[in-house]
C-alpha cells in the first residue's frame with residue numbers, strides 16, 4: 001500500500017457521512033490503506049478517553065487523518081478533560097497542526113442559501129489560511145491582576161499577550177504561499193500593522209518569505225478592511241493568510257457568506273503537509289442514524305486531503321467536479337433542499353458522487 | 358444661549374456638508390450658540406497645526422463638537438504630527454472620548470445599495486458601542502524583542518498586550534446600557550470569553566453593571582459568532598457593546614452591510630456624555646467645492662448630537678424623520694443615485710431636509 005489514512009468517524013452523523021467519503025475514496029482506484037479508530041464520545045465509550053492511545057498512535061503513523069465529527073448530548077455532563085471536543089484539541093497538539101485551511105465555496109446551484117445577492121457570492125471560492133497554535137489565544141503571560149501601570153494603575157484588570165515569533169510566522173507564510181501556488185497565485189495577508197507591533201513583524205516576515213514565491217502576487221489588508229471586503233466583494237479575494245484570532249473571526253464570517261456551512265470542508269496541517277481533514281459542521285446528534293445527513297463536506301474534506309497531504313491534486317479535482325455535477329443534477333439533502341430540486345438521503349448522495357466520478 | 362456647539366468643518370467636502378447641517382440645526386428653533394474653528398488641513402493652513410490651540414480651547418468649553426472631515430492630498434507630504442488626521446486623535450485624547458457609537462442604518466429606499474438581499478438588510482438599524490481608548494491598541498508593554506520563553510524562545514518576536522481594567526469596562530458598559538435604554542432595551546456584549554482572560558473580566562463586569570439596568574435585556578456573543586450573525590441576520594441585533602479591537606472590525610463590517618457609508622454618522626463620548634459627532638465617511642477632496650457631496654451623514658451626526666449630548670431626543674427624531682422623508686420622496690445625491698430617483702446637489706438636499714422638518 002502506498003498511503004495510510006486514519007479514518008476517525010467520531011460521533012453523531014460522523015460514521016454515516018464518513019462511510020460515503022470512504023466509498024468515494026475507494027472508487028478512485030488508488031492503493032490506499034485505511035484504518036479505523038474510535039474518537040470523541042465513541043472513544044470515551046470504548047476506551048474511557050476521547051482520544052484513546054491507540055487512536056493517537058494510528059493518527060501519528062498515518063499519512064493523513066480523515067476526521068468526522070465529535071460530540072453528543074450524552075457526554076455533556078463529563079468533566080472537561082473527557083469531553084468529546086478534547087479529541088480534536090489533543091490531535092492538533094500532538095500532531096503539531098499549526099495551519100488551518102478553511103475554504104468558503106458557494107456553488108452557483110446553492111447561491112439561494114446565502115444572505116448575499118447571488119451576483120455577489122455565486123461561484124465564491126476563497127480559502128483562509130489561519131495560524132492555529134499561537135497568537136493571543138495561547139500567548140503568555142495572561143490572567144487577572146492589579147494593573148501595574150497605566151491610567152488605571154492599581155485597579156483589577158484582565159490581560160492577554162499577543163505574540164508571534166519570526167519562525168512561527170515564517171512557517172505559516174510558507175503554507176500560505178504554497179497554497180496560493182496551488183490556486184490563483186494571489187495571496188492577501190491580513191494584519192493590523194498600522195497599530196500592532198505583532199502585525200508589523202508579521203508583515204515584515206511575510207514580505208521576506210514572498211521572495212521565495214515570485215509567481216505569487218502578494219498584497220496586504222488591515223483586518224477591519226478585510227471584514228468589509230468580505231461583505232462588499234468576496235469574490236475578489238482568493239487566498240487569505242492571517243493569524244489565529246483574525247482568522248477565527250474572518251473564517252467564520254466567510255463561511256457564513258455561503259449560507260450553507262454543511263457544505264464546507266477544512267484542513268489542519270503540520271510543517272510537512274501532513275494533515276487532519278474534517279467538515280466545518282458538527283456532529284448533529286439530533287439527526288444521527290436517520291440517513292438524512294449531508295455527506296458532501298466530509299467528501300470534500302477527503303478531496304482536500306488528496307490535494308494538500310497526499311499530493312493527488314487530479315484526484316481532488318475529480319471529486320470536486322463530481323460534487324458539482326450532482327448539485328447541477330439537482331440532488332439535495334434536506335439541509336440544502338429547495339423547491340424544484342430532488343431530496344435525497346446520505347447514501348443516495350454518496351452513490352451519486354461515486355457515479356459522477 | 359442654552360447650549361454652545363463647536364463647529365469644526367475641516368477639509369474637503371467638510372465645509373459644504375457642515376453648512377447644511379448648521380442650516381438644519383438653525384431650523385429647529387432652539388437657542389444654540391455655534392462657534393466655528395479651523396481643524397485638520399485648514400487648521401494647519403491658518404495656524405500651523407491641525408489642532409490649533411484656539412480650536413482645542415473651543416472644543417473643551419463647548420457642550421458638544423460637530424466635526425466635518427479632515428484630510429487633503431496637499432497635506433500628504435507633511436510630517437506625521439502635522440497631518441490633518443492628528444486633529445481627531447488629539448481631540449479624542451484631550452476630551453477623553455472613550456466611547457465610540459457607530460450606527461449601521463439602512464433606509465428601505467437605499468436597500469439596493471447593499472450586497473445583501475433586501476429582506477435581510479432593509480430597515481437595518483443597529484448601533485455598535487465601541488470602547489475607544491484601551492485594549493490591545495494602547496496596552497503596554499508592546500514591541501519587538503527576543504522571545505523570553507515559549508516554544509520559540511530566543512527567536513525575534515513581536516508582541517502586544519490586551520488589557521482592560523475594571524473601571525474602564527464599567528464606564529463603557531454604562532454607556533452601552535444607557536444607549537440600549539434609549540433604543541430597543543436590548544444589549545449584546547461581544548467578547549471572546551471562552552479563550553481570553555481580558556474577555557472574562559469584561560463579561561463579569563458587564564454582568565455586574567447590568568444590575569443597574571433591569572429594564573435592559575443583556576446577552577453575550579463571541580466575536581467570531583458576532584461576525585457570522587452580522588452576515589446571517591443583522592436585523593436581529595440592536596445595540597452591540599464591545600472592546601476597541603473587536604469594535605473596530607465589527608463596526609466596519611456592519612457599516613458595509615448598508616452599502617452606503619456616505620449615509621452613516623458617528624459619535625465619540627466622554628464620561629458625561631459630552632461628545633464629538635462626525636460622519637463616518639472622509640473628506641473626499643476630489644469632489645470638494647462642486648456642490649455634489651451628500652450632506653446626510655453630517656446632518657444625521659447633528660441628530661446624534663441632539664440625542665446623546667444635548668438631551669433633545671425629540672429634535673433628533675425630527676431630523677431623522679425628515680431625512681427619511683426626503684429619501685422616500687426620491688431625492689438622491691450622486692453617491693446614492695439609482696435610476697428612477699431624482700439627482701440633487703448638496704444644497705438642494707439640505708433644503709429638502711429643512712423643508713421636511
Ligand SMILES: [Mg+2]
Nearest residue numbers: 248249252581
Ligand atoms: Mg470561530
Ligand SMILES: [Mg+2]
Nearest residue numbers: 224605606609
Ligand atoms: Mg476600522
